Amino acid sequence: MFATYFALLALVVSHASAWIPEVQKHILALDGTNLFSSNETTHGNLTSKRWLQASGKVRGVNLGSLFVFEPWLAETEWSNMGCGSYNSEFDCVSALGQSQANTVFQNHWNTWITQSDISQMQSYGLNTIRIPVGYWMMESLVYSDSEHFPQGGLAYLERVCGWASDAGFYIIIDLHGAPGAQVAQNADTGQYASSPGFYVDYQFDRATSFLSWLTTLIHSTNAFRNVGMISIVNEPVQNSGSIGTLLSSYYPNAYSAIRNAESAAGVSSNNYLHVETMNSLWGSGDPNQYMTNQYFMAYDDHRYIKWDSTVAVSQSAYLSDSCHNNRNSDNESPTIVGEFSLSVPDSVQWTSGWDPTDNKSFYSQWFAAQVLNYEKYTNGWVFWTWKSQLGDYRWSYQDAVAAGVIPNNPGNVNQNACSGI
Template sequence: MSHTVYIGSDKRWLPASGKIRGVNMGSLFVFEPWMASTEWSNMGCGSYASEFDCVSGLGQSQANSVFQSHWGSWITQSDISQMQSYGLNTIRIPVGYWMDESIVYADSEHFPQGGLSYLSQLCGWASDAGFYIIIDMHGAPGAQVATNADTGQNAPSPGFYVDYQYDRGTAFLGWLANQIHTDNNMRNVGMIGIVNEPVQNADQVESMRSYFYPNAYSAIRNAESALGISSNNYIHVEPMNQLWGSGDPNQYLTNTYFMAYDDHRYLKYDSSVEVSQAAYLSNSCNANRNSDNDTPTIVGEFSLSPPSNVQDDPDWSTTTQTAFYKQWFAAQVTNFESTTNGWIFWSWKAQLGDYRWSYQEAVTAGVIPTNIADVFNEGACNGI
């Protein structure tokens, strides 16, 4: 069987502007109920902790119907147009390994089916609008962390870190690389994140670095070789960077050609930074998010949310502290663009009534300018 190979506009690399400025498609293909409880409830999933649990509870047919309705409405072409109008140039799309339905264990795993056509449609809209696209394996086989719906399942323990689950992960990545190179809608996909936010214990996940990472790299490259893809049109292979805490991703790699590195920066979860506006601004202006020298690095996730125990305090009020949040956003992206290859906000939209997690709402609130280029005129880090 022959395949038509589709070539991205300028290799499968960074936007012409030189810096990635993007948003995550959070809760689209990997649903995170905390972000969108109304949608989750309307789907009939309100009593379930994760996609796996909801599909198991509703049954496959009903689940397919409600999830396909969600995929068709959560992010639309008008959303892409709005992102484009704001000066953004990149989207990151979290997906689960179950999008390749051939590797799901039919007797014991429960995930919605039919996602690929919706992923293709979204990539088509984004490609037509000139966006750079990153797809990441947000949900790994067996779950890469425990009790977190962002893996697609509420697993009691992280089951990913064994050879047979690694092998399913690499099978998914090879399959995804083949889809990307043979679907014209995906012509602007330039990067695959190979596993999102694994366990932050370098010793515990050494097998991930020694076995999964080299095999993931090879699976993507082998898929490209089989299609006759030239090296200047390779997909970037993107693990989490060393700053994440899972060890040096390059430790066991013999080839790092067309690699990239994912940095996630949530001060909300960083206990080493004092919880104050001044400390947050100082850290955001001065931290080097490329201190591990992994290049290119992209800050694939960040937000404007402080720790949960203070987020409703007067000092952190979204109503009275908009000037601070405006400065903090500007400080973060200014720093990310000076130390890395750019940034991707988490997330485009949410149902929290809280612009700290929603780019769309932050623009409406005046915290993020309608033209992102204007943020660099604000001098957010002057004198800090």
């Protein structure tokens, strides 16, 4: 359980402050930096959104496959819902029909993440959850004649955020599924689209409408009181001309939509949400290129070495990269490593040198190396994901703790994991 909670003082000192760990109180992260300020603030009848655990920087887990289902992560659940032969939520809802789909998805939302999960996360010394959602949670945005998504998710989002707020968690809500799909043929957009259809003005407009709606809810609903950050689109297309006006149009307009909603709600500037984009290291361009206002912005870094062809596929190379790769080399602050895992390339993952059963000491050291590095260079980390049905702890924080690979408090990782590397 959390030993102590400290309320963060809202000091308007730079765009790097607000609802994330600050540096005003003598509470230390693993790298020795100060983390927290003091004193609680209120806004209206809502309690402070600044409660964070006393032990360190952002340390969290993603609630993967809760509101944006990724079938690979939980095939048994997907099959039991009657969706087993379909690629995405869109496809399954189309096949089952709206009424039946609503029933099975609401049962999924009711059982995939429960209050006992939140309590277990809390007991493991975590302080943050990141919740991927799709634009279809704002049901009025959905084109009912051509788009097919489950309905009723907002009530479950409010419930899980209420549990997390009660437990003292910092909450990041991430627009994981954008209108039209921001990448092709990937269920993590909610639809297995043949091409990315997000990068046109009318889809951008739908996304900004979603962000405005979500911002208003966050500032007016007690259950959302610990939501401190909105990610405005997850993992847009990399290194491609197809992103069009993502940087010049969508990013500034998304930022303005959030700020305008806050202004309309009478929210003071020191109580703003952080507006998060993918960082420059992601490969979709410089997110600040066209941003005339960067006040309370934040940056999301995703680090999956398994897909980085520049790192040799060896335990020593993985440890070396994780110990020394500065994930804030683009100098965008604050940066949070919003996704990472212990997974390795599919071609070797079950071979003797990488099998999770026989290589627990390596995976434990590799986890420690990653989080030590992320806490050294960035404002913290969020593991992908809390739970899975893969039978493979490399994608499941819950399973990795049970296996003894991740300690039951991340403050107890091996601080010498990078010694001599």
